[in-house]
């Protein structure tokens with residue numbers, strides 16, 4: 026196992042983290058606990074959950090798993106999150122979370138899922154930061170973190186406020202170009218960086234031929250290559266994998282245990298090759314993101330990617346609604362000025378794609 030310093034917290038965490046959002050058999054507690062024990066025996070000490078994974082069952086299962094880790098003397102850090110903003114709501118939530126998890130302190134507590142900067146401002150006006158600081162003083166949490174779906178300059182702006190000790194965001198061989206800017210702030214502010222969704226929501230294993238460019242070892246699977254791509258980023262403290270089965274835990278442990286260091290030069294080459302492999306696919310580079318009508322083009326095109334890769338119209342709408350929180354109706358605002366298509370590094374037919382999205386039936 027490789028361990029890295031989590032920002033300035035003084036904690037050393039495993040660079041492979043356990044994400045508790047994908048258990049295949051959430052009601053089979055023995056299997057879930059066995060998965061956590063297997064990971065911890067392999068050196069994983071970072072465990073991440075949330076109050077709404079499988080309803081409240083995600084944290085309950087973690088509570089049982091953590092008890093078993095303590096019984097076996099296996100060390101761990103626990104990360105979870107809250108959507109709440111007001112002090113009263115956060116206090117109610119954390120009380121329940123601590124009970125479910127069977128612990129007295131949460132190591133890494135996240136302000137959950139900032140989707141845009143106005144949303145962040147709104148939460149601040151409700152006093153969320155003051156409440157988090159009080160929880161820290163009271164010993165209920167150890168570190169103040171944030172999870173975000175922002176991209177590009179926005180995520181950088183959020184982190185440069187300097188109020189967080191760590192950040193969690195999606196990052197993979199599929200969408201890396203959308204969040205490169207975050208690394209500047211992470212380095213400058215020395216904060217912990219946890220990335221999730223390393224397999225692009227299943228896109229990478231489902232499309233191995235497109236993601237061949239991630240491979241640096243001839244005998245590795247595309248899944249191993251996708252994880253090793255993340256391990257190679259020195260700015261990434263923890264790469265979270267949402268494990269579904271025991272087999273999946275073992276596969277990820279193998280990826281880290283047989284990891285051969287990838288140089289910065291190799292990493293740059295991999296990123297450079299992505300453009301050629303992603304023909305027809307929006308890479309999220311954001312060169313188009315200057316629409317006079319305010320259309321969030323990279324987010325719209327990312328949603329359209331889901332159709333290209335999965336072949337389903339409904340995947341476009343789900344992505345817009347649940348991942349980006351962008352109204353489908355934004356696609357109708359296009360005046361066909363052509364500015365975005367001129368800027369597009371992949372020469373995509375953005376205007377037609379927007380028309381397609383606008384015409385979809387929810």
Ligand code: SF4
Pocket residue numbers: 315316317318319320322358359360361362363364365366375376379
């Ligand atoms: S063509 Fe449409 S989406 Fe592109 S910049 Fe112009 S108005 Fe915006």
Ligand code: SF4
Pocket residue numbers: 306307308309310311312313314322323326368369370371372373375
């Ligand atoms: S539409 Fe083109 S320019 Fe815009 S983010 Fe996607 S690939 Fe980049």
